[in-house]
Amino acid sequence: xxxxxxxxxxxxxxxxxxxxxxxxxxxxxxxxxxxxxxxxxxxxxxxxxxxxxxxxxxxxxxxxxxxxxxxxxxxxxxxxxxxxxxxxxxxxxxxxxxxxxxxxxxxxxxxxxxxxxxxxxxxxxxxxxxxxxxxxxxxxxxxxxxxxxxxxxxxxxxxxxxxxxxxxxxxxxxxxxxxxxxxxxxxxxxxxxxxxxxxxxxxxxxxxxxxxxxxxxxxxxxxxxxxxxxxxxxxxxxxxxxxxxxxxxxxxxxxxxxxxxxxxxxxxxxxxxxxxxxxxxxxxxxxxxxxxxxxxxxxxxxxxxxxxxxxxxxxxxxxxxxxxxxxxxxxxxxxxxxxxxxxxxxxxxxxxxxxxxxxxxxxxxxxxxxxxxxxxxxxxxxxx
Numbered sequence: 001x002x003x004x005x006x007x008x009x010x011x012x013x014x015x016x017x018x019x020x021x022x023x024x025x026x027x028x029x030x031x032x033x034x035x036x037x038x039x040x041x042x043x044x045x046x047x048x049x050x051x052x053x054x055x056x057x058x059x060x061x062x063x064x065x066x067x068x069x070x071x072x073x074x075x076x077x078x079x080x081x082x083x084x085x086x087x088x089x090x091x092x093x094x095x096x097x098x099x100x101x102x103x104x105x106x107x108x109x110x111x112x113x114x115x116x117x118x119x120x121x122x123x124x125x126x127x128x129x130x131x132x133x134x135x136x137x138x139x140x141x142x143x144x145x146x147x148x149x150x151x152x153x154x155x156x157x158x159x160x161x162x163x164x165x166x167x168x169x170x171x172x173x174x175x176x177x178x179x180x181x182x183x184x185x186x187x188x189x190x191x192x193x194x195x196x197x198x199x200x201x202x203x204x205x206x207x208x209x210x211x212x213x214x215x216x217x218x219x220x221x222x223x224x225x226x227x228x229x230x231x232x233x234x235x236x237x238x239x240x241x242x243x244x245x246x247x248x249x250x251x252x253x254x255x256x257x258x259x260x261x262x263x264x265x266x267x268x269x270x271x272x273x274x275x276x277x278x279x280x281x282x283x284x285x286x287x288x289x290x291x292x293x294x295x296x297x298x299x300x301x302x303x304x305x306x307x308x309x310x311x312x313x314x315x316x317x318x319x320x321x322x323x324x325x326x327x328x329x330x331x332x333x334x335x336x337x338x339x340x341x342x343x344x345x346x347x348x349x350x351x352x353x354x355x356x357x358x359x360x361x362x363x364x365x366x367x368x369x370x371x372x373x374x375x376x377x378x379x380x381x382x383x384x
Contacts, residue, residue: 228284
């Protein structure tokens with residue numbers, strides 16, 4: 001009933017909000033990065049086509065400049081045969097036109113070799129071969145058009161890179177279908193996105209675990225007494241209203257045990273404050289052991305302690321007697337030996353209602369404790 005774990009809810013809600021905000025921010029960052037990556041990869045694919053064409057051009061120039069026993073026509077035929085067999089990833093291939101638009105070599109459309117292609121139109125009515133010749137005349141570049149894939153009938157957008165081979169009056173080109181480029185690009189983007197998301201999730205998990213550790217440590221420092229490890233008075237004041245609400249809702253009795261160490265000042269004066277701290281720490285351990293799951297134990301201040309019990313009077317008296325007896329018979333280690341201590345305990349019990357509060361019960365149990373002091377100490381008194 002009095003589990004103080006519920007106190008963590010607000011902090012965990014704040015942490016969850018921070019994590020969600022972080023996830024959203026990271027998601028936006030990933031989306032932006034993936035968009036930029038998609039653009040970069042698409043540009044990279046275009047450059048890849050360009051690089052293949054320029055490499056093939058360089059190969060042709062090397063072969064044309066190298067001494068050989070072949071005639072010029074034989075060398076051209078040999079070069080064209082070599083180009084027709086060259087392939088690169090994504091199904092890339094090369095073709096060769098002359099500067100008048102006649103197809104000199106095409107590995108998949110041998111039927112058009114030797115014919116003019118100037119009148120070829122793509123599905124959009126574009127004279128793309130004319131654009132290729134103009135582009136080659138200006139030194140080379142990219143040309144976009146639509147054309148059928150090998151062994152296909154449907155037209156697809158295509159990008160080609162065109163470059164001139166001046167010494168033979170050729171126009172060398174190669175292209176890739178844009179959907180193939182995008183498919184390859186998307187697979188890389190998806191893979192990188194998946195990796196990024198995994199890293200984000202791992203990062204969030206690690207952050208959550210680290211945050212949980214520090215949140216727990218923070219709460220322990222905020223709500224617990226560092227010497228006895230019991231809950232502190234500030235936390236008692238903080239949760240009083242919640243304890244009252246739950247007690248009223250459940251119609252359950254609340255008992256308060258208010259107690260302190262008899263003659264504690266004498267212990268400090270005789271053995272020193274370090275000995276007093278050792279006694280308080282050991283007593284805190286005993287009180288903690290007496291704290292049941294639904295109860296709460298506090299160091300109220302100095303040598304004063306409070307147990308908040310979800311119990312009626314008879315059960316509270318039994319717990320008080322057991323606690324008093326155990327403390328009385330326990331030797332407390334003060335570093336240079338052992339001493340025995342006793343407790344004076346005050347008890348108050350009631351059903352909380354609109355006319356009574358937890359503070360009222362604490363006040364009454366405090367009064368009962370002073371009655372125990374007045375009665376000679378080392379005893380229990382119930383508020384009446």
